[in-house]
Amino acid sequence: xxxxxxxxxxxxxxxxxxxxxxxxxxxxxxxxxxxxxxxxxxxxxxxxxxxxxxxxxxxxxxxxxxxxxxxxxxxxxxxxxxxxxxxxxxxxxxxxxxxxxxxxxxxxxxxxxxxxxxxxxxxxxxxxxxxxxxxxxxxxxxxxxxxxxxxxxxxxxxxxxxxxxxxxxxxxxxxxxxxxxxxxxxxxxxxxxxxxxxxxxxxxxxxxxxxxxxxxxxxxxxxxxxxxxxxxxxxxxxxxxxxxxxxxxxxxxxxxxxxxxxxxxxxxxxxxxxxxxxxxxxxxxxxxxxxxxxxxxxxxxxxxxxxxx
Numbered sequence: 001x002x003x004x005x006x007x008x009x010x011x012x013x014x015x016x017x018x019x020x021x022x023x024x025x026x027x028x029x030x031x032x033x034x035x036x037x038x039x040x041x042x043x044x045x046x047x048x049x050x051x052x053x054x055x056x057x058x059x060x061x062x063x064x065x066x067x068x069x070x071x072x073x074x075x076x077x078x079x080x081x082x083x084x085x086x087x088x089x090x091x092x093x094x095x096x097x098x099x100x101x102x103x104x105x106x107x108x109x110x111x112x113x114x115x116x117x118x119x120x121x122x123x124x125x126x127x128x129x130x131x132x133x134x135x136x137x138x139x140x141x142x143x144x145x146x147x148x149x150x151x152x153x154x155x156x157x158x159x160x161x162x163x164x165x166x167x168x169x170x171x172x173x174x175x176x177x178x179x180x181x182x183x184x185x186x187x188x189x190x191x192x193x194x195x196x197x198x199x200x201x202x203x204x205x206x207x208x209x210x211x212x213x214x215x216x217x218x219x220x221x222x223x224x225x226x227x228x229x230x231x232x233x234x235x236x237x238x239x240x241x242x243x244x245x246x247x248x249x250x251x252x253x254x255x256x257x258x259x260x261x262x263x264x265x266x267x268x269x270x271x272x273x274x275x276x277x278x279x280x281x282x283x284x285x286x287x288x289x290x291x292x293x294x295x296x297x298x299x300x301x302x303x304x305x306x307x308x309x
Contacts, residue, residue, distance in 0.1 A: 029157070034066070034067055035067055037160055038052075038160050042060075046285060052067070057297075058298040059284045059294055060298065061260070061301040062260070062280050062281070062283075065279065065301075066284065068303075068304075069259060070162055074279060075166055075167060077279075078124075078164060078167065078276070078277060079168075080124070080276060083277065091274070095273055095274045098174065099174055102170055102172050102173075104170060105147075105171060106143070106148060106171055107144075111140055114173060115135075117133055118132050118174065119176055119177075120132070120143055120147060120171065120173055122147060122170065123167065123171075124155065124164055124169050125150050125153055125155060125164075128146055128149070128150030128171075147171055150169075151171070158283075159280065159283035163279055177268050180269055184204055185266055186202060186203070186267065187264055188247060188264070189203065189265075190263045191297075192252070192254075193259070194258065194302060196252070199217065199218050202215055202234070202238050203231075213232045213233060213235065215227070216228075226290060228289070230287050242270060247265055250265065251263040259304055260279070261278065261279055262281050
């Protein structure tokens with residue numbers, strides 16, 4: 001059966017990108033060597049060869065870091081459950097969104113015991129998010145289906161993001177957070193290079209990626225001269241939060257001694273909350289516009305001399 005599907009794809013000359021996606025679903029590419037896989041994917045998504053011997057662009061260096069900067073603690077740092085202890089130790093538990101519960105699978109959840117508003121998500125991905133603003137109208141069946149699917153997904157195989165390979169999938173319920181000034185949360189995503197915050201992007205509406213908006217800004221909140229071509233720009237430029245300097249201080253602390261990491265924070269009702277740590281934005285296939293910024297931003301990443309794999 002699987003062989004017939006694969007032959008059908010080849011015979012009908014379906015795009016290479018789709019072939020890779022189907023191979024990932026079928027698991028036929030799971031045993032491919034990481035560097036070979038990434039070179040193939042990079043060629044498909046970026047339409048150019050991946051230079052691992054002398055990477056220069058931001059996206060090339062992200063691929064290099066996937067392969068050669070593999071510190072064991074990184075796995076804990078991307079685990080949305082285990083990272084809570086790390087954050088409490090590094091900057092304080094007051095920056096954590098309150099946790100309601102944690103389960104191995106959605107069948108274990110006693111929905112009657114949940115509050116009227118909450119957020120359900122998995123600890124190892126970004127696709128299983130379900131937001132409940134009113135339990136009476138919340139579609140539990142749809143949320144359960146979404147979570148079950150996410151629990152079966154391992155990000156390592158699709159993007160060779162090795163930090164996710166050994167994360168034990170769990171379901172988390174967190175307190176529903178709402179900002180008085182808006183019906184949706186604003187994400188502040190700080191791009192950090194060896195503990196130095198260089199710029200950030202601010203996004204709204206990431207609950208639904210099809211309608212989300214993203215804009216890049218320097219630390220003075222001036223709009224930068226590049227964008228992501230896969231997202232619309234903000235309708236209006238954001239205002240710098242009063243506690244922005246504290247946000248930068250937190251980002252510096254959490255990114256210390258790491259070649260590159262994105263520190264994601266919320267600022268809700270003038271209080272800072274931790275969101276997540278991201279080692280490989282867009283899995284290293286970020287569509288910069290103009291494209292020259294892929295090279296310019298790549299110069300900010302100083303690759304470690306010793307390969308840790």
